[in-house]
Amino acid sequence: MTRASPASGRPAARLRLGSPAAKRQRAAPSSKRLAAAAREQQILAEAVRFFAEVGFNGQTRELAQRIGITQPLLYRYFPTKRDLVERVFKEVFLKRIDPEWSKLIADRTRPLEDRLVEFYAEYAQATYTYEWIRIYMFAALMGEDLNRRYIKIVEEKLLKPICVEIRHHCGLAPGDAPISEAELEHVWVMHGGIFYYAVRKYVYHSRVGTDFTAIVRRAVTGMLAGVAAIGVTAPSGRRGR
Amino acid sequence: MTRASPASGRPAARLRLGSPAAKRQRAAPSSKRLAAAAREQQILAEAVRFFAEVGFNGQTRELAQRIGITQPLLYRYFPTKRDLVERVFKEVFLKRIDPEWSKLIADRTRPLEDRLVEFYAEYAQATYTYEWIRIYMFAALMGEDLNRRYIKIVEEKLLKPICVEIRHHCGLAPGDAPISEAELEHVWVMHGGIFYYAVRKYVYHSRVGTDFTAIVRRAVTGMLAGVAAIGVTAPSGRRGR
DNA sequence: CCCACTTCTTATCAGATGATAAGGAGGGCG
DNA sequence: CGCCCTCCTTATCATCTGATAAGAAGTGGG
Numbered sequence: 001m002t003r004a005s006p007a008s009g010r011p012a013a014r015l016r017l018g019s020p021a022a023k024r025q026r027a028a029p030s031s032k033r034l035a036a037a038a039r040e041q042q043i044l045a046e047a048v049r050f051f052a053e054v055g056f057n058g059q060t061r062e063l064a065q066r067i068g069i070t071q072p073l074l075y076r077y078f079p080t081k082r083d084l085v086e087r088v089f090k091e092v093f094l095k096r097i098d099p100e101w102s103k104l105i106a107d108r109t110r111p112l113e114d115r116l117v118e119f120y121a122e123y124a125q126a127t128y129t130y131e132w133i134r135i136y137m138f139a140a141l142m143g144e145d146l147n148r149r150y151i152k153i154v155e156e157k158l159l160k161p162i163c164v165e166i167r168h169h170c171g172l173a174p175g176d177a178p179i180s181e182a183e184l185e186h187v188w189v190m191h192g193g194i195f196y197y198a199v200r201k202y203v204y205h206s207r208v209g210t211d212f213t214a215i216v217r218r219a220v221t222g223m224l225a226g227v228a229a230i231g232v233t234a235p236s237g238r239r240g241r
Numbered sequence: 242m243t244r245a246s247p248a249s250g251r252p253a254a255r256l257r258l259g260s261p262a263a264k265r266q267r268a269a270p271s272s273k274r275l276a277a278a279a280r281e282q283q284i285l286a287e288a289v290r291f292f293a294e295v296g297f298n299g300q301t302r303e304l305a306q307r308i309g310i311t312q313p314l315l316y317r318y319f320p321t322k323r324d325l326v327e328r329v330f331k332e333v334f335l336k337r338i339d340p341e342w343s344k345l346i347a348d349r350t351r352p353l354e355d356r357l358v359e360f361y362a363e364y365a366q367a368t369y370t371y372e373w374i375r376i377y378m379f380a381a382l383m384g385e386d387l388n389r390r391y392i393k394i395v396e397e398k399l400l401k402p403i404c405v406e407i408r409h410h411c412g413l414a415p416g417d418a419p420i421s422e423a424e425l426e427h428v429w430v431m432h433g434g435i436f437y438y439a440v441r442k443y444v445y446h447s448r449v450g451t452d453f454t455a456i457v458r459r460a461v462t463g464m465l466a467g468v469a470a471i472g473v474t475a476p477s478g479r480r481g482r
Numbered sequence: 483c484c485c486a487c488t489t490c491t492t493a494t495c496a497g498a499t500g501a502t503a504a505g506g507a508g509g510g511c512g
Numbered sequence: 513c514g515c516c517c518t519c520c521t522t523a524t525c526a527t528c529t530g531a532t533a534a535g536a537a538g539t540g541g542g
Binding site: 055057134137138140141142143147148151181182184185186188189190191192193194195196197199200203204205206208209210211214215217218219221222223224225226227228229230 | 296298375378379381382383384388389392422423425426427429430431432433434435436437438440441444445446447449450451452455456458459460462463464466467468469470471
């Protein structure tokens with residue numbers, strides 16, 4: 001009695017839909033028979049939520065159940081599970097770095113601190129969500145290349161521009177010298193510290209501070225003060241130790 | 242032809258051990274017949290490495306192959322896979338917070354900056370390893386309770402003591418007022434920023450700065466300067482925004 | 483009302499995977 | 513030397529799980 005016995009199968013799967021009891025999952029009643037495009041979007045949207053929650057080892061049957069469809073229907077829209085997963089990646093990661101952010105960072109008509117605080121407010125709104133953070137971490141642990149590419153973009157389009165502004169902020173000539181490792185790492189610590197707020201919230205499910213803007217402001221202030229106090233521009237690798 | 246055909250099975254599995262070719266995995270030749278305790282330790286050690294690498298959905302057969310033993314032998318030492326996983330958790334997380342660290346943090350005969358730099362050097366040595374960081378993140382994403390407990394300990398034994406030292410450092414009376422959310426979050430940003438260095442290194446496999454001590458020193462300096470510049474002690478929740 | 487097209491379900495497969503049972507093999511002790 | 517205890521392997525199970533095939537069911541045009 002390994003597989004389900006052929007004819008005696010479960011008693012009317014569809015009855016369960018109408019029955020008031022016996023719906024363990026939030027299986028949306030889901031108006032049957034959607035247009036193809038709509039169904040595809042529905043699957044994708046729920047897949048993002050599902051994989052964010054349980055990871056990419058989550059099973060297609062459970063995903064289908066959540067959507068309120070049968071598991072084989074997934075394969076009508078996505079040839080393989082891997083295809084679906086990749087669409088999820090794109091859905092999440094292709095929220096590309098907004099070019100407006102680079103402009104905001106470089107807008108020297110405003111104090112750098114204000115720019116950075118506003119930038120992080122917007123950046124957080126775009127990426128510090130349950131789905132984004134968790135999919136990001138799952139993908140990273142899987143060794144997905146998308147992560148490394150994303151990191152590179154963050155460095156080039158956000159962190160290095162911030163370093164440039166810091167030089168300006170400190171009264172240094174913009175200089176053509178490339179951003180040093182020390183400068184970049186200093187900004188990474190701030191960036192990572194702010195990111196880690198989201199990790200604590202969505203990955204650890206830990207209680208976190210309520211006033212995110214205030215946290216960011218202190219982090220930015222500290223970072224700028226640190227630069228002023230220690231000076232990271234000089235490529236003198238040796239400092240402590 | 243579903244399962245392997247009974248008698249015609251794979252041609253001499255043991256021959257593969259001796260054969261120079263056809264050993265895809267680093268299957269240690271592994272002197273056969275270890276004492277029970279030794280074998281258990283060997284399995285546990287390799288399990289830590291294995292699960293850190295591929296996550297806890299990694300398969301028992303592959304783990305066994307890496308050790309150079311057969312898969313059923315695992316079950317002689319660990320009744321279920323879950324048991325093995327839990328032992329791995331303990332192996333990793335029971336590297337408890339060293340009480341010496343709290344002492345180090347509170348040693349007011351030395352400048353706070355030096356204490357914190359030294360603390361992070363030691364803390365990093367204990368926990369910023371490939372295995373620890375990845376197992377920690379995998380466990381967190383799985384929703385393991387161990388994480389939350391660990392976070393709590395970090396807050397109580399490390400971060401809050403740091404907050405107390407910061408008050409002292411700023412010339413404030415130690416006060417009996419509990420550490421405010423703002424104070425704690427400010428330290429969390431530094432702590433998270435430093436932790437994130439390890440995440441970039443071991444989870445993202447990203448290139449990171451070489452001089453960790455220097456990075457920590459700048460982060461600490463910035464954090465302290467930030468406190469001085471903005472003052473986090475007052476429970477005035479509204480700051481920016 | 484019925485045909486044709488699209489959407490969705492039922493039944494099922496084949497390989498993967500955690501786990502178990504039964505017996506072989508090394509090696510020390512009487 | 514052979515018994516026996518412990519360690520380890522082979523063979524196999526039962527279930528899970530990604531994927532496919534065949535046909536049922538809804539829907540709109542003529």
